[in-house]
Amino acid sequence: MKRRPKLLRIFNRDRPLTRSRDRSLNVIRKGSSHSHWRDPYHLLLTVSWPKFIAIISLYYVVANALFALAYLAGGDCIENAHPGSFSDAFFFSVQTMASIGYGAMYPRTYYANVVVSIEALAGLMGLAMATGLMFARFSRPTARVLFSRVAAIAPHNGVPTLMFRAANERHNQILSAEMRVSLLRDEVTAEGQAMRRFYDMKLLRSKTPIFALTWTIMHPIDEMSPLYGLTAESLAETNLDLVVTLTGLDETVSQTIHARHNFVAQDIRWNMRFVDIFSRMPEGKLAIDYTHFHDVTPV
Known part of the structure; x- marks a missing residue:
């Protein structure tokens, strides 16, 4: 069995994260002459x-x-x-x-x-x-993609699954959209050296030919997942950062666009599920209620 590296627990809640809440790098650079x-x-x-x-x-x-x-x-x-x-x-x-x-x-x-x-x-x-x-x-090509404020962990087909939502806020389509999720966390090597590690997270569906409305991104927490074996308590003690990047082709300007978002450990809700935002109108049309886009409910 592959030995997992030891996680570096962060008990100081005031420690700055790799990215601040406005998604900018929250790092003080010393010795750099760049201005x-x-x-x-x-x-x-x-x-x-x-x-x-x-x-x-x-x-x-x-x-x-x-x-x-x-x-x-x-x-x-x-x-x-x-x-x-x-x-x-x-x-x-x-x-x-x-x-x-x-x-x-x-x-x-x-x-x-x-x-x-x-x-x-x-x-x-x-x-x-x-x-x-x-x-x-x-x-300059830009994207208007709405990401849910929180991520949720709930069973999906019998497997604990990390989920979050994304929505295209423009009334057009993003073609050949691709979503990538990476996990960043502090670890201690076998030699006792603390370091920041990146892990690519496998998604149930990482690509979609057309991204027009909403997209629920899912990561199964199985034996190959970097989240495997973690609990709600251990997850809160880890200086964890989920970095989400979306790339695609805007059909309006025919240019590649990108969007990014990040979740920290405090943004992850355990044993919660996103509220259903789809409904059917009396005339048969499909309706999406974005007022509940960020809402979750207990499993």
């Missing part, structure tokens, strides 16, 4: 839309303010602008950077023409980069 600001393209692609708009707006204001100071340094170099007026220089910079050119204010000296030339080039480059970032953010 988000050293990779601005990736930062601008991954931040939320409000932060993205705020960063672009801040860059726009700061750039125009710097050029306004450059115009003021040249003295009275803008026609029809009040001498020493920062607001006139700022709005002249806005007109120049955006290539508006109303004609009320225009450069009157050689110095101003040089600054205008530099700003026009900067404006063209900034517009190209902002347009490319906006297109990249809009064209």
Whole structure:
């Protein structure tokens, strides 16, 4: 019989998990010189839309303010602008950077023409980069997949089975959808070394040709399962993390999309079963009640 590695019990409930509740990596990296600001393209692609708009707006204001100071340094170099007026220089910079050119204010000296030339080039480059970032953010394929907040363990065909739900929130289909579940947990090797191990979990059905509505994912807890032999108490004491990944082809944009979710030990309900959310309407149509999508009931 294959000897199972010793599990590392975690009695400190305050220990951080590999992934936080918002699915981001909850790890402090020491000795790494990487900074988000050293990779601005990736930062601008991954931040939320409000932060993205705020960063672009801040860059726009700061750039125009710097050029306004450059115009003021040249003295009275803008026609029809009040001498020493920062607001006139700022709005002249806005007109120049955006290539508006109303004609009320225009450069009157050689110095101003040089600054205008530099700003026009900067404006063209900034517009190209902002347009490319906006297109990249809009064209990036995304999935709207709803995962159940909890997972449940209940008998299925006489075998204890881990189950959770997934649903496609869009009114389209995900083709050739594939679900993968991996278990992460702390273990101690025979030499006494603590380590974090990955286990691929076998599913009763890991692929579906069409994912349009809901999908109940099942993992039988048999002798080959990494959960075999665990009880509700031992499961709660283990720093366990179930990582779920879904990949498929969005039929609307014909691009590969992916979604991910994770469950920790506290999310697993023992001897519970998901509530049935399917019903038949009087006219014969099938109805799905998503208000009970996350609900479980005792076996």
